[in-house]
Amino acid sequence: MLNKVQGADTFKWEFPGGSYTSSDVMHPEEIVYRQPGTHTITLHTSNVDGEQKTFQKHFTAFAELVASFDWQQQGSLHAPLTLIMHNNSQGAEAYQWHFQGGTPEYSSEKNPTVVFNQEGEFKIRLEVINHSQREKVEKTIRVNPPLKVAFDWKNEYFENYQAPVHIFLSNQTKNATLGYHWQVTDGISTQESNEENPSFLLAREGKYQITLTAKNDKQTLSLSKEIIVEKGDNLLTFKDIKLGVNTAQNSIGCFFSSYLGRILTAEEITPETGKLIDFVYFGQNSSFSYNIFLSPDKVQETVFEKIAEATQSHFINKQENVGQTLLDVDSFDRLSSGSAIAPIDIISHKNQAPFNKDLIPRIVLFQTVDGRKGAIKIKEYIKEGTQSYILVDIKIQKIP
Numbered sequence: 497m498l499n500k501v502q503g504a505d506t507f508k509w510e511f512p513g514g515s516y517t518s519s520d521v522m523h524p525e526e527i528v529y530r531q532p533g534t535h536t537i538t539l540h541t542s543n544v545d546g547e548q549k550t551f552q553k554h555f556t557a558f559a560e561l562v563a564s565f566d567w568q569q570q571g572s573l574h575a576p577l578t579l580i581m582h583n584n585s586q587g588a589e590a591y592q593w594h595f596q597g598g599t600p601e602y603s604s605e606k607n608p609t610v611v612f613n614q615e616g617e618f619k620i621r622l623e624v625i626n627h628s629q630r631e632k633v634e635k636t637i638r639v640n641p642p643l644k645v646a647f648d649w650k651n652e653y654f655e656n657y658q659a660p661v662h663i664f665l666s667n668q669t670k671n672a673t674l675g676y677h678w679q680v681t682d683g684i685s686t687q688e689s690n691e692e693n694p695s696f697l698l699a700r701e702g703k704y705q706i707t708l709t710a711k712n713d714k715q716t717l718s719l720s721k722e723i724i725v726e727k728g729d730n731l732l733t734f735k736d737i738k739l740g741v742n743t744a745q746n747s748i749g750c751f752f753s754s755y756l757g758r759i760l761t762a763e764e765i766t767p768e769t770g771k772l773i774d775f776v777y778f779g780q781n782s783s784f785s786y787n788i789f790l791s792p793d794k795v796q797e798t799v800f801e802k803i804a805e806a807t808q809s810h811f812i813n814k815q816e817n818v819g820q821t822l823l824d825v826d827s828f829d830r831l832s833s834g835s836a837i838a839p840i841d842i843i844s845h846k847n848q849a850p851f852n853k854d855l856i857p858r859i860v861l862f863q864t865v866d867g868r869k870g871a872i873k874i875k876e877y878i879k880e881g882t883q884s885y886i887l888v889d890i891k892i893q894k895i896p
Contacts, residue, residue: 646670
């Protein structure tokens with residue numbers, strides 16, 4: 497403390513708020529004020545002549561300038577993300593915020609609120625100011641992607657939209673942490689599900705609306721698509737299908753799938769396609785003296801490799817061995833609905849008898865593991881060496 501008073505013999509100092517509060521020396525030691533604010537120093541003086549004087553000085557102590565902040569997060573980190581800023585700065589008289597990618601982008605409030613509507617990594621910067629200083633602090637926030645609703649579907653039977661249609665929904669939604677709700681309606685009836693990937697049977701012709709509603713703690717969003725189901729009679733028909741003899745298994749193919757709507761070659765068989773195969777044709781050679789339709793789970797008993805995930809089907813390879821004709825050629829040609837073939841009892845009359853090419857056309861009956869019934873009409877035996885094949889028409893129920 498620098499004392500410039502002259503002619504005084506005694507001194508009495510007062511330092512309220514200081515590191516010590518009083519002194520009676522002419523030049524007090526250094527004093528520290530730790531609290532910000534306006535402070536007063538008082539000096540009382542006197543001399544031997546009885547004179548007394550009081551002096552006062554006022555000064556302002558500013559707090560140390562420190563920039564500091566945190567935030568309170570509302571909900572999850574998924575966009576839109578709302579942050580309420582908590583300003584912990586000290587010694588500041590003004591504030592300047594910059595929210596990269598936020599709304600608002602700038603603010604001069606002490607504790608503003610900001611919203612980040614997009615995913616990404618964003619910088620939050622606070623600059624604090626007092627009478628003589630500026631300090632900055634910066635932090636980064638990672639905003640997770642927002643809710644996005646998307647879906648598609650697969651038809652049980654490839655590209656066939658004749659009633660009934662069985663569809664399997666493929667949910668491609670992102671960040672739906674609180675679940676899903678599906679609704680399928682043709683305006684007459686409504687089907688609903690809360691499963692992630694449900695399936696629905698569209699039993700009659702018409703226009704169906706499929707709506708998926710998904711939600712998280714921030715949003716609830718919906719997406720609708722339409723699917724048109726054509727008139728149908730629960731029957732799939734395939735014409736002029738080639739089924740190769742066993743030496744053509746990798747070229748023409750011997751494996752039929754109504755779900756895929758085509759013949760598969762041996763090289764195309766995987767655990768996924770294997771479970772979709774309805775039947776297998778085994779022709780011994782181009783003479784067509786030995787032919788048989790096989791259940792997919794029995795093909796390894798011939799020259800074929802075992803089919804992964806194979807199912808069981810039942811056959812009447814030779815109706816002449818049954819003692820009665822369950823479905824003749826004319827009835828096959830007139831067959832236009834799945835209900836017409838439903839009464840035929842294939843299981844009770846099944847046989848695995850091989851046949852030759854003498855009977856043309858030949859009707860072979862079969863029933864798949866899921867109970868669907870079908871018929872194969874062999875129309876021709878085409879002799880082309882190792883690439884020989886039979887030409888057939890196939891009719892099969894879509895649902896049992």
